[in-house]
Amino acid sequence: MKTETKAPEQPTKEQIIAWYTEQIEIASLRRDLTALQAEIAKNEAQRMQATVLLAQMQNPVSQNEVEHIVTQNDLDANPELVENGVKVGDKILVSNPEPQVAHEKPEEDEKVRKLKTE
8 A cells, every 4th residue: 555645735825815814803802901901900909998998987997996806814904904895806096105215325224135146
């Protein structure tokens, strides 16, 4: 038996042009899709930012208060919390102590350690 091998046919000019036209159309659609996805992500971020802003406006927290989750130690030390129906795990607002300002120069009795550099 004799097997004949045929050389693959060469595409015609019209076939090549059709293939490139299709590839250009696909690339254009991908570009449009990427632009739409970027716009959607931007809009979603703006929506989330607006939601956070609304939540902060509806439930403002004073600068002098911080949120605290109640522990059993808190209830033991503050019986008035129990009287008000506060339970372990509840979130409450507590006064934030004034931040301590660092001394410009350490007091003489305080030891200052310096790191050695090599």
